[in-house]
Amino acid sequence: MEIILTHKNADFDALASSIAASMVYPGAMPYLPSSINPNVKNFLSMHKYKLKFQVSGSPQDLNLVKRVIIVDANRWERIENSGRYSLLDAAFHVWDHHPGESDINSEWSCIKDCGAATSLLVMKIIEKGIPISVIEATLFLAGIYEDTGNLSFPGSRGIDARAVAFLLDNGADLDIVNSFLKPQYGHIQKQLLFRMIEKGSIEEINGNRVSIIFTEVSGHTPGLSLILDIYHRIMGTDAVFGVFMDTRRNQSTVIGRSSVDSIDTGFIISHVGIGGGRPRAGSGVIKSVDQGYIREMIIDIMKTEQPSSPKIGDLMSYPVITVPETATMKEVAMLFREKGCTGVPVTRENSIVGIISRSDFKKVKNTKLMDAPVKAFMSDKVINIDLNSTVSSATRLMVKHDIGRLPVMKDNELVGIVTRTDAMRFFYDLLPE
Numbered sequence: 001m002e003i004i005l006t007h008k009n010a011d012f013d014a015l016a017s018s019i020a021a022s023m024v025y026p027g028a029m030p031y032l033p034s035s036i037n038p039n040v041k042n043f044l045s046m047h048k049y050k051l052k053f054q055v056s057g058s059p060q061d062l063n064l065v066k067r068v069i070i071v072d073a074n075r076w077e078r079i080e081n082s083g084r085y086s087l088l089d090a091a092f093h094v095w096d097h098h099p100g101e102s103d104i105n106s107e108w109s110c111i112k113d114c115g116a117a118t119s120l121l122v123m124k125i126i127e128k129g130i131p132i133s134v135i136e137a138t139l140f141l142a143g144i145y146e147d148t149g150n151l152s153f154p155g156s157r158g159i160d161a162r163a164v165a166f167l168l169d170n171g172a173d174l175d176i177v178n179s180f181l182k183p184q185y186g187h188i189q190k191q192l193l194f195r196m197i198e199k200g201s202i203e204e205i206n207g208n209r210v211s212i213i214f215t216e217v218s219g220h221t222p223g224l225s226l227i228l229d230i231y232h233r234i235m236g237t238d239a240v241f242g243v244f245m246d247t248r249r250n251q252s253t254v255i256g257r258s259s260v261d262s263i264d265t266g267f268i269i270s271h272v273g274i275g276g277g278r279p280r281a282g283s284g285v286i287k288s289v290d291q292g293y294i295r296e297m298i299i300d301i302m303k304t305e306q307p308s309s310p311k312i313g314d315l316m317s318y319p320v321i322t323v324p325e326t327a328t329m330k331e332v333a334m335l336f337r338e339k340g341c342t343g344v345p346v347t348r349e350n351s352i353v354g355i356i357s358r359s360d361f362k363k364v365k366n367t368k369l370m371d372a373p374v375k376a377f378m379s380d381k382v383i384n385i386d387l388n389s390t391v392s393s394a395t396r397l398m399v400k401h402d403i404g405r406l407p408v409m410k411d412n413e414l415v416g417i418v419t420r421t422d423a424m425r426f427f428y429d430l431l432p433e
Contacts, residue, residue: 001059001064002027002065003031003058003068004018004021004022004025004031004071005031005069005080006070007073008035008078008079009035010036010040011037011143011146012037012043012139012143012145012146012181013072013118013143014032014071014072014117014143015032015036015040015043015053016144017071017095017117018032019053019140020124020136021071021121022052024125024130028067029052029054031058032053032055034080035080037222039180042180043142047135051135051139062084065090066090066091067091067092068091068093069093069095070092070093070095070106071117072095072117073094073096074094074100074102074104074111075276077274078275091107092105093106093107093109094109094110094111095110095111095121096109096110096117097113097115097117097119098266098276098277098278099113100266100270113155114156114157115151115157116144116146118140118143119157119163122140122163122166123163126163132170134170137167137170138167138173138176138177140167140172141164141167141168141174142180142181144160144163144164144167145164146181153280153281154280155278155281188221188223189222189223189226193230196213196242197231197234199213199215200235202235202237205303206262206390207388207389207390208238208262208263208390208392208393209236209238209239210240210241212241212298212299213242213243214294215242216246216247217244217245217246218246218248219248221244224253225255225283228240232259237259238263238392239258239260239265240257241254242254242256243294243295245289246289247289250287250288250289251287252273252285252286252288252289253284253285254273254275254285254298255282255283256268256269256277256282256283257280258279258280258281261279261391261392262391263302264279265277265278265280265281265282266281267301268282268301269282269283270284271297271301272294272301273285273287274286311387311388311390312389312408312416313387313408315422315423315425315426316415316416316417316418317417317418317419317422318408318416320414320417321339321344322345322352323346323374324346324348325346325348325354325373325374325378326373326374326375327373328373329361329364330370331374332344332356343355343358343419345414346374346375352382353378353380354374354379355403355405356374356377357404357405360379361377364377381401381403382407383401383403384406384407384409385397385409385418386410387409394418398420405417405418405419405420406418406419
């Protein structure tokens, strides 16, 4: 006997990857958890006679189970009744799209960085030449679209797009997908958002602008992820953490969103409670409604335990080429041509007094002025940045002040320079290994 398991609070990716796994492993039965997202329940109510699965149960005799296939999860804490399954004398196969440490002792696994676990299984279906129905293609497309935001989330990969193309070619119905994935945003959700905006505040943590917002909810409230996404856009922060507190159950749902590489929300939430996710989006549950305690944990992990991310020191150029303020514009022009640079700091003794860049040569109206000192044409608006600052901090400074380079300082000493080009290389993943 073979069974298929997925995570609690099953979403479309969990359901779709479970059904896809039953096609890759003929004869294996999906056992869905008792907690299922409302939109997935609606889909199942219409399609339950067309799909093979069991809900909120397990085989009567677990001793007969010879293989367990786990999809869209790679840790036991995310599986309902994990204590019963983890001790089985069976082979475990894991399919997941969240790279990270797994505590499942698997015989075989496919854990790859992509937008949805469904994409991995769809590619296996393609490889095996397994035929799929229009209903299956539609369900699989919903699984991928939900987890990738219709391929718009940063975690989306080429494998997701290839899987989507295959599903559309096999009749996946976009109207049906859109009808079930339509986010719930009604009066309750609007009131929650208004309360969050009213109470919301921004603080700087490790050079990043962060908002940690606490809001009370009662029971299951759909649409929390959508509410936090809107809140994130309105606040314009690098990251937000929404803590939705259910005092009756003494439990909080924590959802995080990040737009910078220096804040890994999935990592942070996995250390705050039961849950996790990806660097840009994570969620979990913590058995507490103590605002001070939860807030302190989030901030402590942000400050001390996150995986290392590139700092300014990883991007900057050094040693720094400088020119004295007495240098002539002709000498600077020759330096630019010789070194291939577009701007350098101007110094007086050991202090930076300005920046001269290629654009400043537009101020030179005749050739005689090329013998004038550089201090006559330089910009004396010097904005610098600390060596340990984040890349996003540097980018914000360059955008705010419309400048192309920042001197990098350590203990008031010039140790490097970072340019707009350096930042662009970082954001487009062009850093050298």
